[in-house]
Amino acid sequence: MxxxxxxxxxxxxxxxxxxxxxxxxxxxxxxxxxxxxxxAGKTTLLRCxxxxxxxxxxxxxxxxxxxxxxxxAIVRLGIVQAPEGRHLFPHLNVRENLQLGxxxxxxAKEVAASFQYVLNLFPHLRERLEQFAGTLSGGEQxxxxxxxxxxxxxxxxxxxxxxxxxxxLVKETIADSIKEIQKxxxxxxxxxxxxxxxxxxAQQINVLEEGRISVRGPSAELSEDPxxxxxxxxxx
Numbered sequence: 001m002x003x004x005x006x007x008x009x010x011x012x013x014x015x016x017x018x019x020x021x022x023x024x025x026x027x028x029x030x031x032x033x034x035x036x037x038x039x040a041g042k043t044t045l046l047r048c049x050x051x052x053x054x055x056x057x058x059x060x061x062x063x064x065x066x067x068x069x070x071x072x073a074i075v076r077l078g079i080v081q082a083p084e085g086r087h088l089f090p091h092l093n094v095r096e097n098l099q100l101g102x103x104x105x106x107x108a109k110e111v112a113a114s115f116q117y118v119l120n121l122f123p124h125l126r127e128r129l130e131q132f133a134g135t136l137s138g139g140e141q142x143x144x145x146x147x148x149x150x151x152x153x154x155x156x157x158x159x160x161x162x163x164x165x166x167x168x169l170v171k172e173t174i175a176d177s178i179k180e181i182q183k184x185x186x187x188x189x190x191x192x193x194x195x196x197x198x199x200x201x202a203q204q205i206n207v208l209e210e211g212r213i214s215v216r217g218p219s220a221e222l223s224e225d226p227x228x229x230x231x232x233x234x235x236x
Contacts, residue, residue, distance in 0.1 A: 004189065005059075005060045006022060006045075006058070007023055007058040007059075009056070009057040010057050019211045023213065024206055029187055032202055033191075035207055037209065040210060042208055049066070050071055061079060081157075082162065088134070088144055092132070093129065093130050098125075098147050105151075118150050121147065121180060142162060143173075146159070157186050161192060162190070162192070163194045178190070199222070215228065
C-alpha cells in the first residue's frame, strides 16, 4: 500500500526553482532513501511533506491531500520529522525534550509506553535523563532527536541526515536504531548524505540531483550501477 505519494512537486525560493517535477512513492512499512549532493533539495523535500514549505504539485498521505494542512495537523496525521541540525531545547533536560515530542498525545499510558520504548531503543539515554540537552555529545543529541520524534507515535518518520557529524561507531548505533524502528512497523523516509548508510538501510533509493529525481530503484540493484558506485559509494 502506498502511504505517501508525491506528484509533480515544484518548489521555488524567490525565482530559483529548487525542486522540479519530483515524483516519489513510499509504501507502508518500508524505508525509502533519498541521496544526492548538497544543495540538491533533499531537506526542502522533507520540509514540504512536513507542511513547513509551500509547494506546487501534490503530496498525499494515505490518500489525503496535504496541501492545506498546517504542520501541527500533519503531525496529528502521523507524519513526524527528526530534523537536520537536531533543534533540541538546550536548556531543557533530556526527559523534557523527549516529553515535548508527545505534546499532541492525550493518552498518558501511550506516552509512558513510548517513553520506555525510546529508552529501550537508546539505553544510553537512561543515565542522561536529567542532563541538559545542550551539554550532550553530538551522538547523544541525535538519539534524543530521533527519540523525540518517536514520542509522537509516527506512522511515517522523516529522518534528515541522522548520521551528520557522527563518529563511525555512533553512526552504527543510529543505523541499528533506524532498523529497529522500521521493524516495529514505522515507515521511514530517509534523507542521508552518507550514501552507503542509505543503501544499507533503505529498500528503495531515489537520487536527487539539481532538484530532480535522476535515478530510482531497489537499493540492491542501484548499488551495482557503475555511475552510482563511482559517484556516491566511492567504488571505481
